[in-house]
Amino acid sequence: MSQDKTGNSGAIVKSSNELAKTTPAGEYLTSALMDFDPNHFEGFAAIADGANKLLMLVLAAVIKAGAAREHEILAEIRDAVFSFIRKMEPRKVMDTMLVSRVRILYIRSLLARSPELQSIKVSPIERFLEKSNSTSRSRGSSRGSSPGRSPGYHHDHVSRVALIDENVQGFKVNIKQEKKSKFSSIVLKLRGIEEETWRQHVTGGKLREITEEAKAFAIGNKALAALFVHTPAGELQRQIRAWLAENFDFLSVTGGDVAGGTTGQLELLSTAIMDGWMAGLGTAQPPSTDALGQLLSEYSKRVYTSQLQHLKDIAGTLATEEADDPVHVSKLRSALESVDHKRRKIMQQMRTDTALLTKEEGGSPIRNPPTAAEDARLASLISLDNILKQVKEVIKQSSTRPLRKSKKKALLESLDDLLAQMPSLLDIDHPCAQKQITDARNVVESLQEDPDDPAPDPNSNSNTLGESEVSQWNVLQFNNGTTAPFIIKCGANSSCELVIKADQRVQEPKGGEVIRVVPRPSVLAEMGFEEMKGVFEQLPEAVSLLALARSADGTRARYSRLYRTLASKVPALKEIVAEMERGGVFKDVRS
Known part of the structure; x- marks a missing residue:
């Protein structure tokens, strides 16, 4: 795949070679995803089982392909995957955590291959977490980022073009320290349970409650989706653990804690929040798709828009360049035609890209840069190129000997006709055409006619051309x-x-x-x-x-x-x- 700016767009814009590349695994998955028919299954559970197995097969295929071929397999099954997800969303049978994992693979593949997306800055973890009994976001919210935050994903705010809402509402984490009670202590001792362990214990029911609340918080949250795709999963969970330990003193790790005790509770809580967020980010929001799908659409459109603008900049520079001679004209025409071909190719990919959301689905419109001036120059160069080719042919014809008077006259008339075609050119191309035609006329006029050329006989059955x-x-x-x-x-x-x-x-x-x-x-x-x-x-x-x-x-x-x-x-x-x-x-x- 070409890595230049006009061809580099990762999972969005694929080269013709890449489009043609297929693998047995890719062909099988594409067929299975496209042919999956919920009506062939009996009951909700059977449909859900079949759909989720396909999503797991997608993840397994990517893992098996390895880092070197991950992008290839993702590109091969891309349209089938997104069509399948959109088809199954209304039935609400998919494990939304699996949907999120698949989406994240595609967005990260796009990020890795798109310089246009490297300037995106995501909000720190503190923007997304909030103590339920606190008026402020958290004690660490004033910091630029949490400790140990991956620097590769944190950029200067000035260079950022926002694609997500900056007004992020924090997820309220509701964890309270259980108060000591003599009665409860007696009951715990009778049951053989250590009081300290029970005091810090977060019940399974509480964990499920936190997961459900986290899921509801994540549905449609594109800002949170951006945090997930720009931050490695292990790093993100570590940041959540650090925030929990800092904001809930009774969960803090101290020298007196039993190894694995308090740390275990932090692990459970951070996992519950992560799982809830992951499930929510993969949940569709009719008529639109899930938050990660919305983010992928926005990122894809940004890549397309950037590429189109880049091509417009190139074409704009070429369109203002004055041509000096036929070789220069041919090169300018070829360059503008190449840019125009790439632009049309991108436009075609945009029309068929299954990742892009339509306006009815909540997607934002793509603003295509206007190209009227560049198109006009290309049309003018095409006309100029053809005129110069005819001028060259006139010069070639004038070199044949003997040069009859009628032929010389015909050549000069041809040059006059070419002059009459100059209104079809832009002003910038007039000097080149004028010079080439004038030079050719001077050459033809300077040539001596054949002295033995007979005068034409109007009554003859053939003219002087023969x-x-x-x-x-x-x-x-x-x-x-x-x-x-x-x-x-x-x-x-x-x-x-x-x-x-x-x-x-x-x-x-x-x-x-x-x-x-x-x-x-x-x-x-x-x-x-x-x-x-x-x-x-x-x-x-x-x-x-x-x-x-x-x-x-x-x-x-x-x-x-x-x-x-x-x-x-x-x-x-x-x-x-x-x-x-x-x-x-x-x-x-x-x-």
Whole structure:
């Protein structure tokens, strides 16, 4: 997977190679998750058992894959996992602790591969814990973080772009020291229970109560979800134990405690809180998903947004760079096309990403950076690149000897047509186009014509180009409804001009075939109706029948359509036709 900024996005944006990579375990899990049908099970317990076994298989597959291949297996089954979780959420059959563990794997995979998420700062543990009988958060809440907090996940607040609510409400921990009673002491002695052990003992019922309260606190709590994914589980439980020991003196470890006694109670309490939080973070909040799923959606959108902005910055820089020559134009065009391809690829991934929540599911909209200016420059560069290729072809044609007078004239007319296409370019590309066309014109004008070039005979059945210059003829049949069907053959000469061969007249006597170069539509742009009729008189009668209308504008439109139809059938002219369309040369209704 590419590690550059435009391609690096971990479990979100996957390379084509990664997308194609499959494993037997991944294929089995994908199939099992996608094919799981609750209707094939009898009763709630059976559905829950089947669903939870699949989640455990996912966790087992990741463990078996090992750290080196963890990302690959997660990416392979990603869509199936998220679709399965969303499908099963309404039934409330999944062990939400298992859901949380699966979600955390995906978020941490994303974090490990996304520089865009490295600046996120999470609130310290003290923000999430509070003594039930205390007006303040805790004695340690004024500190930046709890002792021993992993520095790798704690960043300067200034660099943080908040994705979670800073107004965190603490979880009220309700633990009270049991008061001594002579009666209870007697009862405990009769039962053979040590009074000190009982005094500090937190009953199983109390632990279950704390777990349920912790679960309720964690449901939909994205701030707490962020704390979980940015802090290793062992480190987080150690911080909870430290907070409990600091805020509940009767649980503090002292030299007089029996080894394992008080420490055991801290372990039980911290585990109860951790388990409750984990279960709550995996509990869905209809119509949205669980808190960890919501966090994954927010983080994924941040990665996408960052990548799109990065591509826009690159494209913005390229779009303001002035091209000096054809090589520079080609490089700029290629670079902008590459950026545009990556942007479209990311947009497509966003549309199909199962981790992203829709607006109806409570997800926030993704603000795509506008790219109108960059798109306009790319379109201009494409037009400029095509113009320069045609200029290069003119130079190439001018180097052939002997250079006939008619050919020289045709080459200069081609350059005039290219000048007429310049309005399709942005102003920044005009100097390059102007220079290349002007230089080419100077080269062509400086060339000497063939002194033996004969003057064209208007009564001849072929023009000065000669049929030999057209390597291939393409045949089209026309029927205007008033005459018998007639045929026009079309091709291209060495100057990339449209050449036609047709009978001089449509009806008998037809007068034999004549070959003529067909002028481009731009030649007719400033002509009046009678002038256009004069041009058509030099061409086979078929052109007049198909192109002449009642008005000058109508004639220009019909002629443009005819020229487009004929030229489109000639492979050598297709690129020129496309460029003429972009340049607005055609005056028919399709322009």
